[in-house]
Amino acid sequence: MVAEKIDGKLISTDLRLKIKNEIELLKKTHENFKPKIVIIQVGDRPDSSTYVRMKLKSCSEVGIEGELLKYDSNISEIEMIEKLNTLNNDKSVHGILVQLPLPSQLDEETITNSVNVEKDVDGFSELNIAAVFKKNSKLKIIPCTPKGIMYMLDYEKIQLQGKNAVVCGRSDIVGGPMGKLLEKKGATVTTLHSKSTPEQFKFYLKNADIIVSAVGKPNFINGNDIKPGCVIIDVGTNYIPDETKKSGQRMVGDVDFDSCSQIASKITPVPGGVGPMTVVMVLHNLLQTAKEQEGIL
Amino acid sequence: MVAEKIDGKLISTDLRLKIKNEIELLKKTHENFKPKIVIIQVGDRPDSSTYVRMKLKSCSEVGIEGELLKYDSNISEIEMIEKLNTLNNDKSVHGILVQLPLPSQLDEETITNSVNVEKDVDGFSELNIAAVFKKNSKLKIIPCTPKGIMYMLDYEKIQLQGKNAVVCGRSDIVGGPMGKLLEKKGATVTTLHSKSTPEQFKFYLKNADIIVSAVGKPNFINGNDIKPGCVIIDVGTNYIPDETKKSGQRMVGDVDFDSCSQIASKITPVPGGVGPMTVVMVLHNLLQTAKEQEGIL
Numbered sequence: 377m378v379a380e381k382i383d384g385k386l387i388s389t390d391l392r393l394k395i396k397n398e399i400e401l402l403k404k405t406h407e408n409f410k411p412k413i414v415i416i417q418v419g420d421r422p423d424s425s426t427y428v429r430m431k432l433k434s435c436s437e438v439g440i441e442g443e444l445l446k447y448d449s450n451i452s453e454i455e456m457i458e459k460l461n462t463l464n465n466d467k468s469v470h471g472i473l474v475q476l477p478l479p480s481q482l483d484e485e486t487i488t489n490s491v492n493v494e495k496d497v498d499g500f501s502e503l504n505i506a507a508v509f510k511k512n513s514k515l516k517i518i519p520c521t522p523k524g525i526m527y528m529l530d531y532e533k534i535q536l537q538g539k540n541a542v543v544c545g546r547s548d549i550v551g552g553p554m555g556k557l558l559e560k561k562g563a564t565v566t567t568l569h570s571k572s573t574p575e576q577f578k579f580y581l582k583n584a585d586i587i588v589s590a591v592g593k594p595n596f597i598n599g600n601d602i603k604p605g606c607v608i609i610d611v612g613t614n615y616i617p618d619e620t621k622k623s624g625q626r627m628v629g630d631v632d633f634d635s636c637s638q639i640a641s642k643i644t645p646v647p648g649g650v651g652p653m654t655v656v657m658v659l660h661n662l663l664q665t666a667k668e669q670e671g672i673l
Numbered sequence: 674m675v676a677e678k679i680d681g682k683l684i685s686t687d688l689r690l691k692i693k694n695e696i697e698l699l700k701k702t703h704e705n706f707k708p709k710i711v712i713i714q715v716g717d718r719p720d721s722s723t724y725v726r727m728k729l730k731s732c733s734e735v736g737i738e739g740e741l742l743k744y745d746s747n748i749s750e751i752e753m754i755e756k757l758n759t760l761n762n763d764k765s766v767h768g769i770l771v772q773l774p775l776p777s778q779l780d781e782e783t784i785t786n787s788v789n790v791e792k793d794v795d796g797f798s799e800l801n802i803a804a805v806f807k808k809n810s811k812l813k814i815i816p817c818t819p820k821g822i823m824y825m826l827d828y829e830k831i832q833l834q835g836k837n838a839v840v841c842g843r844s845d846i847v848g849g850p851m852g853k854l855l856e857k858k859g860a861t862v863t864t865l866h867s868k869s870t871p872e873q874f875k876f877y878l879k880n881a882d883i884i885v886s887a888v889g890k891p892n893f894i895n896g897n898d899i900k901p902g903c904v905i906i907d908v909g910t911n912y913i914p915d916e917t918k919k920s921g922q923r924m925v926g927d928v929d930f931d932s933c934s935q936i937a938s939k940i941t942p943v944p945g946g947v948g949p950m951t952v953v954m955v956l957h958n959l960l961q962t963a964k965e966q967e968g969i970l
Contacts, residue, residue: 552807
């Protein structure tokens with residue numbers, strides 16, 4: 377078997393176009409509809425700057441106004457919360473995104489929870505996390521990476537009910553909500569994590585119909601580890617040395633693509649898989665919050 | 674193998690005594706320490722009245738003042754929220770417990786979330802649920818049944834790290850938090866639920882080192898289904914006909930005790946297992962909130 381590639385670039389491009397068209401239409405039908413996101417960057421880590429630039433560019437491409445607020449890396453927590461409160465109360469702002477990681481004087485949980493839950497387009501605030509976790513809660517804003525993966529699985533018409541799903545990694549923003557979202561669609565989910573034994577990884581991976589890996593280790597999952605015909609979603613972004621590249625390195629996922637694609641039925645590449653979906657979901661969440669705040673159904 | 678019985682009555686009696694002694698001591702060292710719980714009952718379902726009576730009795734036995742507020746079954750949601758707000762602001766009240774289920778005009782999620790998170794001794798409010806779900810969040814108030822089960826497992830010195838745990842049922846107040854708490858202690862957890870197939874139940878149960886069942890079906894798990902030496906926690910409370918009883922019925926769990934106790938290493942009986950632990954955890958949570966609110970470390 378040679379696996380079909382799940383093309384995150386194509387799926388995200390398609391969704392981005394849909395978002396762009398919807399915003400264009402809404403601007404025509406609702407003259408005050410001006411969706412706007414504010415991105416907050418503290419300090420100037422180069423990786424954060426790259427992500428922020430990418431997000432602003434994506435916003436502008438679909439007709440979302442993006443504003444970048446840059447603060448000095450030693451801003452105090454109180455000052456930061458005051459700034460967030462001002463944005464929370466600003467009716468022209470529909471989404472607030474605090475670029476992580478933050479410098480150590482700012483507690484990420486406190487800051488994340490200071491973003492109004494209605495404007496929390498990352499879906500990181502406690503109330504949004506609780507909504508993912510609760511069985512019957514009306515889903516509010518879903519964190520972008522797991523939301524993007526669910527969108528991909530749906531786009532690819534992958535059956536979840538009655539399937540064995542394995543999530544590797546249990547972070548608050550990927551692994552945790554991922555497992556819960558798969559479960560809500562009827563999958564039976566096992567979460568593997570840093571305290572799982574090698575035998576447990578072996579046992580559960582071999583029996584998985586769907587694998588989502590977010591552990592951050594190159595070549596973590598190999599063709600020998602998996603069940604024929606399974607579907608693999610690779611969230612890993614790892615850099616390994618590669619002399620053929622100008623940068624001297626190359627980005628790979630958690631999954632050994634070559635061996636796994638001989639066994640799986642579908643697999644996401646890295647790059648070009650989950651990554652582009654995560655970015656477009658920021659736009660999707662922003663469109664949702666803007667519509668809600670402007671009272672558009 | 675004949676399983677050892679995990680005696681919830683004994684463990685809860687032991688814990689109740691510890692709580693009683695701690696409250697006695699705190700009353701001596703802090704003259705204003707007067708732990709108080711308010712229980713709200715809407716309408717007069719006989720089962721609710723029984724539970725409320727049990728809880729009030731337990732409170733009084735350990736030195737917690739209990740007050741019962743009974744409201745008419747057609748109280749409006751606004752009125753109910755106003756009453757909760759008054760209690761939220763009343764410094765003499767350390768815990769508020771709304772007896773569920775509520776009549777249909779009251780949305781349980783809205784009401785539950787109207788209880789101040791610091792006084793939510795049931796642990797049902799969104800912020801407490803989010804704290805259970807988030808990886809690094811400081812745990813606040815844990816729902817009583819899963820908290821009681823974790824206490825039992827710890828009391829019995831049952832190793833969780835590296836073990837296969839299976840939770841049957843995914844409710845917001847038992848199965849959901851249960852899985853997360855087991856995972857936080859290092860177990861690798863699979864949650865089985867109404868959409869899991871019979872084959873999935875068979876596969877995962879047979880490989881489980883620890884089983885927590887909360888599905889509400891008598892004889893749901895049988896000796897043939899389980900792995901020799903496993904630990905079984907039975908949360909089920911089901912009634913089956915029994916002519917030898919005056920009431921004509923008898924309470925049983927989800928687990929066929931006779932056959933499972935031949936295979937498992939430890940097992941909770943029903944009654945006398947999880948039930949008494951759940952009740953004592955209300956007291957434990959109340960002691961915690963009272964200490965926090967009175968600034969006692």
